[in-house]
Amino acid sequence: MTQDQHRMPDAHAVVTGRRGAMTGTSLMTLGATMVAAPLVAKLVGESITPAAAQAAAPETLRMQGKAPLVVLGDRPLVAETPETLLDDAVTPAEKMFIRMNGRIPEPVADPGAWRFRVEGELNAPLELSVAELQARFEVVTLQLQMECGGNGRAQFQPQTRGNQWTSGAISNAEWTGVRLRDVLNAAGLKPGAAFTGHVGADPHLSGEAGRLSISRGMPIAKAMDETTLLAFRMNGAAIPNVHGAPLRLIVPGWPGSLSQKWLTKILVRATPHDGAGMGGTSYRVPVRPIVPGSENNGRDFADMTSMPVRSILTNVAHGTRLPAGMREIDLRGAAWAGDDTVSALHVSVDYGASWQAMQVAAPANRHAWQRWTGKARFASDGYFEIWYRATDDKGRMQPHAAANWNPQGYGANAISRVAVLVG
CATH class of the missing domain: 3.90.420.10 (Oxidoreductase, molybdopterin-binding domain)
Known part of the structure; x- marks a missing residue:
């Protein structure tokens, strides 16, 4: 087969079943005592309810050599990596997102x-x-x-x-x-x-x-x-x-x-x-x-040139339930800022009323992302949202809402959040 001969794989062979929740090994939990609820899409500007979570349950990819990514389209094939699958400092091939624009060529022999x-x-x-x-x-x-x-x-x-x-x-x-x-x-x-x-x-x-x-x-x-x-x-x-x-x-x-x-x-x-x-x-x-x-x-x-500052939380799944009485959990994730570097990462558990600084590591080399770590502290049992935002070395931070609306939706980098239930 030459590089001028190609084929399109059967999309139905790589996209599975009903729009079911990703569970089990596709979710990262915080410890043996924790129960991870289904992973769902983040919601912006509204409460995160069980009904909304169920409606947002994703369709998952089934492809040899790939993790169960979230399928966004099958013609062309497009699949997103959940944040909790991005917990490696270096992204494994099986966890890399897929963005096709056309057909997938046949592999070459040499x-x-x-x-x-x-x-x-x-x-x-x-x-x-x-x-x-x-x-x-x-x-x-x-x-x-x-x-x-x-x-x-x-x-x-x-x-x-x-x-x-x-x-x-x-x-x-x-x-x-x-x-x-x-x-x-x-x-x-x-x-x-x-x-x-x-x-x-x-x-x-x-x-x-x-x-x-x-x-x-x-x-x-x-x-x-x-x-x-x-x-x-x-x-x-x-x-x-x-x-x-x-x-x-x-x-x-x-x-x-x-x-x-x-x-x-x-x-x-x-x-x-x-x-x-x-x-x-x-x-x-x-x-x-x-x-x-x-x-x-x-x-x-x-x-578009340099991508805007952004962050992800990689060790706590959206919808995680924590044991009653738990008041502190470890957090870790990644942040990046296109051609620039990340200077700070802050976390809030009170809807932005106060923010705590996390530790941000230097990049492995220029244009590598930066890992961040820290702790979230809860005042009581109950429902909490962990908000996280990065700031780049020019002082630009992630906004509270996606800015500069455009017809094809480029450059949105609003603050992200995950919900946890303590007790």
């Missing part, structure tokens, strides 16, 4: 023979195999965040178009590859080189020959960042096919749609790329706030 081209505003365009990339350029390994541009979309009111992500369209895997800038420098950038355009081998859902499912690009400065990689290994092993093997682009801190899977070509351009997923309202946000729910063609929008 990954080292996969060929990749750079062309356009270059003095000496290159065509190299994966094996030649590894042999010719310095190989580096970095922990890198990758986040869907629509992460948090479910927070917007009124609801926007697209997959209704909560906070689980994020990963922090360890990627091995070569720096894209080293390859571009070897090809020699012409004075007019200002943007890139990316091409992958995933066919369009329609099956129409030559039609790309997604083809995005970025300013040349981001392409030349030392953490922008042409990756061929993930967590020390071959990249799983569903995540873009044998070669994918990793553009950390910016929308994950730039991290082209099954990469075959990078165009170096003098003008912004005009491929599928560029222009209009695609991965673009208003320069000036617009009326929520209004129609807009995106003419006055700007491309």
Whole structure:
């Protein structure tokens, strides 16, 4: 099978049954005495009731080599990772969220023979195999965040178009590859080189020959960042096919749609790329706030660049019941801020009336997420919500409600919360 031959897996083979709650090993509990209630979607601006929890019970993924992710769509396949499955410092392949734009290509027999081209505003365009990339350029390994541009979309009111992500369209895997800038420098950038355009081998859902499912690009400065990689290994092993093997682009801190899977070509351009997923309202946000729910063609929008500050709580499931008399629990999670770093993480158990600072670790390297730890304290038995918010190194913190509404729901990063019942 060549890299030009593809197939679409049977969606019904990977999406299971009724919309049942995820239970058992898919939930992280706080100790042997605790009982984890069903995991449900977070609700914004209203109480979290048993009836609402039951209505929000998710459909789960059944795919070999993948954890029971929450299915948001099956054409194309889109699946979110619950926060409690993101408790690893380095995200395992089985727990990485899935965001397809087209069909999933057939795995290749010889990954080292996969060929990749750079062309356009270059003095000496290159065509190299994966094996030649590894042999010719310095190989580096970095922990890198990758986040869907629509992460948090479910927070917007009124609801926007697209997959209704909560906070689980994020990963922090360890990627091995070569720096894209080293390859571009070897090809020699012409004075007019200002943007890139990316091409992958995933066919369009329609099956129409030559039609790309997604083809995005970025300013040349981001392409030349030392953490922008042409990756061929993930967590020390071959990249799983569903995540873009044998070669994918990793553009950390910016929308994950730039991290082209099954990469075959990078165009170096003098003008912004005009491929599928560029222009209009695609991965673009208003320069000036617009009326929520209004129609807009995106003419006055700007491309998304660095993703906003965000945090997750990874060791306490939403709906957890704690033993009567328990007054303190350990908390841990992760936080990140696109091209920036996280300077603080605070937790509230009294609806934001007061906040307690948590401990935030330094990133493993630039563009890795940061782990945080601390304790929540309860004054009595009863119903509590743990609110958590991150602040970046420029002083920007997660807002109480999703801001800058836009038709495709990008950039929502409101404070998250989980409910617990003590006693």
